[in-house]
Amino acid sequence: MKKQLRLGLNAGFTFGIVTIFLFLIGFTGTSGDLLADLFSNKNAAPFFGLTPQMINMIIFLALVGLWAGSYGSRKSKGQTDDPWAPALIGGLTAGLVHGVLVGLLALLVGTLNLNNVPINMYLAAVLPAAIKMFLLGGSPVQGAIFHLILFTLTGFLGGLLSRGVARGSWRVRAEANWKNNWDGFNQKPFIKQVRGNPATRYVVYGVLLVLVFLVPLVAGQYWNYTIGTVCIYVLLGLGLNIVVGLAGLLDLGYVAFFAIGAYTMALLTAPAPQHLMWSFWIALPIGVVLAALTGLLLGAPVLRLRGDYLAIVTLGFGEIIRLLSTSDAMTSFSGGPKGVPSIAGPTIFGKPFNSGADFVYLIFLAAILIIFVTNRLQNSRVGRAWEAMREDETVSRAMGINTLTQKLLAFAIGAAFAGLGGALFASRNQFTGPEDFTFMVSVNVVAVVIVGGMGNIPGVIAGALVLKGLPEVLRELQDYRVMVFGALLVVMMLWRPAGIIPSSRRKMEVGTDAGVTETPKEGSEK
Amino acid sequence: MTIALETRSLTKLFGGLTAVDSVDLAIEEHAIFSVIGPNGAGKTTFYNCITGFYEPEAGDILFFGESLVGLSPDQVTYRGISRTYQNIRLFANMSAIENILVGEHSRIKGSWVEAILHTPRVVKEEKQAVEKARELLNFVGLVGLGDQLARNLPYGAQRRLEIARALGSQPRLLLLDEPTAGMNPHESTDMMHFIRRLRDELKITILLIEHDMRVVMGISERIAVLDYGAKIAEGTPAEIQGNPRVIEAYLGSGAASGLTNSASQPA
Numbered sequence: 001m002k003k004q005l006r007l008g009l010n011a012g013f014t015f016g017i018v019t020i021f022l023f024l025i026g027f028t029g030t031s032g033d034l035l036a037d038l039f040s041n042k043n044a045a046p047f048f049g050l051t052p053q054m055i056n057m058i059i060f061l062a063l064v065g066l067w068a069g070s071y072g073s074r075k076s077k078g079q080t081d082d083p084w085a086p087a088l089i090g091g092l093t094a095g096l097v098h099g100v101l102v103g104l105l106a107l108l109v110g111t112l113n114l115n116n117v118p119i120n121m122y123l124a125a126v127l128p129a130a131i132k133m134f135l136l137g138g139s140p141v142q143g144a145i146f147h148l149i150l151f152t153l154t155g156f157l158g159g160l161l162s163r164g165v166a167r168g169s170w171r172v173r174a175e176a177n178w179k180n181n182w183d184g185f186n187q188k189p190f191i192k193q194v195r196g197n198p199a200t201r202y203v204v205y206g207v208l209l210v211l212v213f214l215v216p217l218v219a220g221q222y223w224n225y226t227i228g229t230v231c232i233y234v235l236l237g238l239g240l241n242i243v244v245g246l247a248g249l250l251d252l253g254y255v256a257f258f259a260i261g262a263y264t265m266a267l268l269t270a271p272a273p274q275h276l277m278w279s280f281w282i283a284l285p286i287g288v289v290l291a292a293l294t295g296l297l298l299g300a301p302v303l304r305l306r307g308d309y310l311a312i313v314t315l316g317f318g319e320i321i322r323l324l325s326t327s328d329a330m331t332s333f334s335g336g337p338k339g340v341p342s343i344a345g346p347t348i349f350g351k352p353f354n355s356g357a358d359f360v361y362l363i364f365l366a367a368i369l370i371i372f373v374t375n376r377l378q379n380s381r382v383g384r385a386w387e388a389m390r391e392d393e394t395v396s397r398a399m400g401i402n403t404l405t406q407k408l409l410a411f412a413i414g415a416a417f418a419g420l421g422g423a424l425f426a427s428r429n430q431f432t433g434p435e436d437f438t439f440m441v442s443v444n445v446v447a448v449v450i451v452g453g454m455g456n457i458p459g460v461i462a463g464a465l466v467l468k469g470l471p472e473v474l475r476e477l478q479d480y481r482v483m484v485f486g487a488l489l490v491v492m493m494l495w496r497p498a499g500i501i502p503s504s505r506r507k508m509e510v511g512t513d514a515g516v517t518e519t520p521k522e523g524s525e526k
Numbered sequence: 527m528t529i530a531l532e533t534r535s536l537t538k539l540f541g542g543l544t545a546v547d548s549v550d551l552a553i554e555e556h557a558i559f560s561v562i563g564p565n566g567a568g569k570t571t572f573y574n575c576i577t578g579f580y581e582p583e584a585g586d587i588l589f590f591g592e593s594l595v596g597l598s599p600d601q602v603t604y605r606g607i608s609r610t611y612q613n614i615r616l617f618a619n620m621s622a623i624e625n626i627l628v629g630e631h632s633r634i635k636g637s638w639v640e641a642i643l644h645t646p647r648v649v650k651e652e653k654q655a656v657e658k659a660r661e662l663l664n665f666v667g668l669v670g671l672g673d674q675l676a677r678n679l680p681y682g683a684q685r686r687l688e689i690a691r692a693l694g695s696q697p698r699l700l701l702l703d704e705p706t707a708g709m710n711p712h713e714s715t716d717m718m719h720f721i722r723r724l725r726d727e728l729k730i731t732i733l734l735i736e737h738d739m740r741v742v743m744g745i746s747e748r749i750a751v752l753d754y755g756a757k758i759a760e761g762t763p764a765e766i767q768g769n770p771r772v773i774e775a776y777l778g779s780g781a782a783s784g785l786t787n788s789a790s791q792p793a
Binding site: 373376377380381382383384385387388391392394395396397398399400401402403409413505506507508509 | 577579598599600603604608609611615617618619620621622623624627628629631632634636637638641642644648652655656659660663670671672673675691694695
């Protein structure tokens with residue numbers, strides 16, 4: 001009983017602080033607006049003096065309250081007897097503490113607001129309007145009482161609910177059920193036939209290809225732009241995946257190669273500052289090759305370093321390239337801080353294609369090519385050598401691998417992919433400048449690889465979709481993007497440390513079909 | 527008999543410390559040859575000199591008449607020397623069969639360009655490599671475990687996998703560094719039989735570092751003893767057991783006279 005009380009108190013305090021934090025950063029108001037946008041008519045008439053935004057905020061807060069209650073009533077260790085009382089006590093305690101904390105907050109900000117203290121000078125999100133909404137238009141005391149009642153009630157309900165679903169055993173049973181059904185489904189002769197048939201794979205690829213072909217036609221300009229960006233990050237992610245995920249060389253200056261690809265495209269095709277105006281198709285391979293060569297040049301002296309030292313040196317190299325591009329000395333050569341405008345787009349038989357959809361096809365094509373190449377490399381002698389180096393560099397040398405050559409190769413191929421991405425990026429935007437190549441780009445690409453799943457192609461694609469695609473979908477939440485990002489990373493590292501789609505190994509002992517085994521979750525560390 | 531490996535006054539210095547002190551050794555082809563010595567005697571340093579991880583300060587290493595001094599580890603492996611480690615060092619997050627395939631690295635040729643293009647040659651080569659890896663898996667008795675991650679294998683299996691990986695490079699000389707470390711008497715007996723099989727069936731030469739005297743005396747044809755980097759004795763197991771300098775090195779001065787008789791029975 002005492003234990004349950006403590007669990008409830010803990011949950012109440014935790015959720016109380018979370019709710020206060022959400023209010024202070026203005027998220028309670030935003031949540032109301034967002035839900036009102038999504039699910040109801042924003043401009044509906046007030047209902048008992050409550051605007052739709054307020055009602056939706058209450059719904060959001062009620063959900064938080066339910067969560068607090070169910071969290072506070074979860075089973076304490078070793079508890080067996082009478083499950084109902086502890087659940088209700090836990091839920092009620094959590095709800096009360098939650099309510100008291102938030103109520104005090106409402107009282108405090110309400111009173112300050114009544115006395116015209118400009119809170120938003122210190123906390124930008126706490127505007128008088130936000131406070132009014134939080135108090136549902138009433139006095140501070142009314143607001144405080146409302147929050148107290150709301151959270152106590154929802155906490156209690158949360159406790160009831162968590163009891164109702166038998167505290168997780170329901171979930172365990174459902175999962176087991178689902179797995180049984182799935183295994184049964186896989187055992188059916190027809191399904192086995194379909195799965196074992198190589199033709200199935202081609203059909204799936206075909207369907208995907210058709211989808212890929214259709215999407216840019218349906219999507220509007222904005223979405224085509226977003227899809228293009230995501231695909232360019234897939235290119236960058238796959239390139240860095242070779243360097244970091246396979247060869248195990250932590251490169252924090254990857255943006256440098258991206259910049260070299262982009263600037264090559266820019267300087268060769270734009271009318272100023274170089275007056276060359278070459279064709280896109282000539283500039284593209286030059287950009288790729290130049291990036292790869294830079295990779296070799298940088299790699300030759302630097303790749304003797306291991307681990308952290310390599311990370312620092314590459315980080316420095318990335319910054320050097322960016323600073324060079326902003327410096328006055330380079331203005332006449334590469335446009336300096338102003339960047340390079342009017343970069344050419346590709347043409348086919350004289351027909352330019354600057355429209356969004358055409359370019360998306362081109363980027364798709366590049367992505368498919370890179371996926372193909374990565375896949376072939378990964379499952380080859382070279383790919384195995386890279387992975388062996390990642391696992392244990394010393395031993396891999398004893399196994400006859402020339403580690404310097406293999407590292408250089410990984411670095412150059414990774415750089416070439418980035419160069420391709422950069423060239424396409426510059427050409428699509430028809431403009432490039434130093435601000436496209438900040439350190440944050442390197443960080444983002446590393447995050448794509450790590451969040452998606454190191455050393456794994458579907459993982460990198462998933463990573464790019466989540467990290468570059470989701471923020472576009474969640475435009476409304478853009479003030480909270482970094483926060484969500486941070487929370488996501490913490491959650492990922494706790495629950496899926498090997499990434500969204502952890503790398504899997506080909507089965508090779510029996511037969512040569514492409515069955516795979518999933519590595520256990522802790523697979524990211526050696 | 528041909529000499530597989532010969533060292534001529536091999537010397538390795540670490541600052542003021544002489545880790546290997548002008549060691550002369552000659553190992554006949556198809557022999558099982560052991561190097562023993564107290565902890566810190568320089569045995570592992572000796573291995574690292576042979577495999578190219580350390581460059582010796584003086585002396586020469588001849589492998590079937592060809593000098594190995596100055597070669598990098600991968601070049602040494604390419605010439606036919608392979609090794610295992612005292613503390614198991616597998617590629618933990620790769621499957622067992624992939625570990626062996628990495629071992630075969632120096633015997634297959636496919637470049638990155640061929641890998642991308644999947645040229646018929648590289649496809650065939652890859653198929654043969656996998657086939658060979660399956661054979662080795664079978665040879666070391668790990669059939670059915672090939673698709674397991676190396677780190678999920680039990681200890682004994684990891685030891686065997688490490689040997690299979692070393693065999694992947696088709697060595698003519700195999701250096702084993704304490705292959706029975708951490709094994710119980712039954713397991714180490716198995717390992718002894720296995721080492722003999724390696725030599726008899728694959729016709730390779732085996733150089734062994736080992737602390738377990740039962741194993742050393744049981745399978746070695748010749749033994750060299752290192753102490754403070756220098757070779758203090760060499761001979762057949764029986765000769766070594768009776769050698770007072772060896773007993774002194776292991777048990778301290780003065781022990782030799784009292785222990786000569788009892789030490790002749792292997793523990």
